[in-house]
Amino acid sequence: MNDTLPRRGVETRDRLLETAEQAVLAKGFAATSIDELIATVGITKSGFFYHFKNKEELAKALLQRYIDNEDVLLDSLFDRADELHEDPLHGFLIGLKMLAEMMTDLPDGHPGCLVASYCYQENLFSKDVHALNKEAVLAWRSRFRDRFDLIAARYPPRVEVDLDALADMVSVLVDGGIIISKVVREKNVLPQQIMLFRDYVRVIFLGT
Amino acid sequence: MNDTLPRRGVETRDRLLETAEQAVLAKGFAATSIDELIATVGITKSGFFYHFKNKEELAKALLQRYIDNEDVLLDSLFDRADELHEDPLHGFLIGLKMLAEMMTDLPDGHPGCLVASYCYQENLFSKDVHALNKEAVLAWRSRFRDRFDLIAARYPPRVEVDLDALADMVSVLVDGGIIISKVVREKNVLPQQIMLFRDYVRVIFLGT
DNA sequence: TGTACATCAGTGAACGCGCGTTCACTGATGTAC
DNA sequence: TGTACATCAGTGAACGCGCGTTCACTGATGTAC
Numbered sequence: 001m002n003d004t005l006p007r008r009g010v011e012t013r014d015r016l017l018e019t020a021e022q023a024v025l026a027k028g029f030a031a032t033s034i035d036e037l038i039a040t041v042g043i044t045k046s047g048f049f050y051h052f053k054n055k056e057e058l059a060k061a062l063l064q065r066y067i068d069n070e071d072v073l074l075d076s077l078f079d080r081a082d083e084l085h086e087d088p089l090h091g092f093l094i095g096l097k098m099l100a101e102m103m104t105d106l107p108d109g110h111p112g113c114l115v116a117s118y119c120y121q122e123n124l125f126s127k128d129v130h131a132l133n134k135e136a137v138l139a140w141r142s143r144f145r146d147r148f149d150l151i152a153a154r155y156p157p158r159v160e161v162d163l164d165a166l167a168d169m170v171s172v173l174v175d176g177g178i179i180i181s182k183v184v185r186e187k188n189v190l191p192q193q194i195m196l197f198r199d200y201v202r203v204i205f206l207g208t
Numbered sequence: 209m210n211d212t213l214p215r216r217g218v219e220t221r222d223r224l225l226e227t228a229e230q231a232v233l234a235k236g237f238a239a240t241s242i243d244e245l246i247a248t249v250g251i252t253k254s255g256f257f258y259h260f261k262n263k264e265e266l267a268k269a270l271l272q273r274y275i276d277n278e279d280v281l282l283d284s285l286f287d288r289a290d291e292l293h294e295d296p297l298h299g300f301l302i303g304l305k306m307l308a309e310m311m312t313d314l315p316d317g318h319p320g321c322l323v324a325s326y327c328y329q330e331n332l333f334s335k336d337v338h339a340l341n342k343e344a345v346l347a348w349r350s351r352f353r354d355r356f357d358l359i360a361a362r363y364p365p366r367v368e369v370d371l372d373a374l375a376d377m378v379s380v381l382v383d384g385g386i387i388i389s390k391v392v393r394e395k396n397v398l399p400q401q402i403m404l405f406r407d408y409v410r411v412i413f414l415g416t
Numbered sequence: 417t418g419t420a421c422a423t424c425a426g427t428g429a430a431c432g433c434g435c436g437t438t439c440a441c442t443g444a445t446g447t448a449c
Numbered sequence: 450t451g452t453a454c455a456t457c458a459g460t461g462a463a464c465g466c467g468c469g470t471t472c473a474c475t476g477a478t479g480t481a482c
Contacts, residue, residue: 012458026330026331027329027332028237028239028328031238031329035435044459045461046459046462050459054437055437115387115391116324116328119391121236123234123235124239159411165397166404168400169401172385172401176382176383176384177384179323179328179383180376180383183323184342184349189373193373203367220425252428253470254426254427254471254472255425262469263470
């Protein structure tokens with residue numbers, strides 16, 4: 001075996017998480033059975049319980065992995081955008097455009113947000129899962145709030161605006177856009193909403 | 209028995225639906241058991257199956273009831289707003305303000321949107337539930353699109369804007385706002401987003 | 417006005433299946449000396 | 450370099466409980482004649 005590859009167990013665990021994420025996004029956590037996961041991954045039930053001490057542990061690992069992935073993705077996206085334009089406003093507008101394009105490029109639309117999914121099944125989960133979820137949303141808030149502070153310092157807003165609310169609007173539009181996209185089966189709804197937000201940001205700080 | 213009151217069976221059915229809606233919004237449809245519903249309503253399991261031929265029927269009735277209620281609510285809200293101002297734009301701005309206030313007045317924040325809940329458990333439901341869900345979102349789109357056409361005829365937009373996307377933004381912000389509100393446990397997030405949208409609409413059609 | 421029958425709104429008991437979890441065990445790989 | 454032991458990544462069988470659904474039955478109310 002090539003020793004740069006992960007060990008067998010890590011690989012299996014990742015496949016369990018990947019399979020579970022898809023299933024949870026499609027039908028919810030409660031309706032996702034361990035039996036179905038092990039069937040697609042190809043191990044036995046005891047194999048599952050070697051990797052996760054119970055189903056709740058799976059829920060936690062799933063959410064943590066999802067949040068970490070999203071964070072890395074956003075970091076790299078806005079870092080690349082800033083490389084294309086040193087100005088905080090224009091760099092951000094480029095980043096939003098790239099975000100919209102990324103959403104457009106997903107073949108079947110966005111597969112769904114675990115934070116939103118867990119939110120509508122909150123009674124299934126423990127306090128630390130709730131805390132993890134809340135932390136993730138607050139991280140997005142402060143990420144974009146910091147950016148808007150930078151922008152506002154250079155471009156005083158043309159209209160009165162609550163920058164925390166504007167920062168939250170990103171999460172709100174993404175989570176809401178995913179839902180509306182999925183329900184009407186039009187994958188362009190989500191990128192459209194991001195572009196609409198981009199126009200709003202431009203009009204706030206540039207006045208068109 | 210007073211004959212203006214609903215018959216006994218109708219009343220029980222409504223209590224089942226009400227109980228079920230709360231439970232589904234808190235933990236999802238799959239994790240909501242018939243046993244728990246009959247326990248709170250105070251009938252036996254066979255009593256439940258007298259009212260709904262199976263659990264899928266409950267899902268359908270639940271969603272239909274939710275959509276109908278929302279429709280009546282929005283109709284009456286924007287009708288009242290229009291009575292306060294005959295202009296389509298200003299009537300709409302008043303309506304959005306009233307909507308935001310209504311959300312603020314909910315003691316524990318918005319309890320959740322069944323459309324969003326079902327969306328994240330779509331594999332549990334049949335084609336006609338999906339159709340019902342889609343229909344509901346499209347109804348909101350055309351409701352607000354019609355309004356924006358009326359407004360745009362009198363107030364030509366100051367910036368280029370896709371009115372269908374702008375109409376979808378209401379659903380997107382409501383569904384997204386509910387999620388973010390719930391996750392961070394700040395009930396003002398949702399009304400704030402509606403007010404932010406209201407500012408956007410004003411700047412689009414009035415230029416501040 | 418009284419009787420026969422139908423419908424409404426349930427009851428009570430039983431069903432089989434799938435679920436999450438446990439327990440004793442195992443064969444392959446890694447590490448210490 | 451060979452052997453002893455530990456850890457990793459699972460297997461296989463069994464468990465009890467809760468779930469949705471069915472079936473035969475019932476007592477109260479409504480309707481026809």
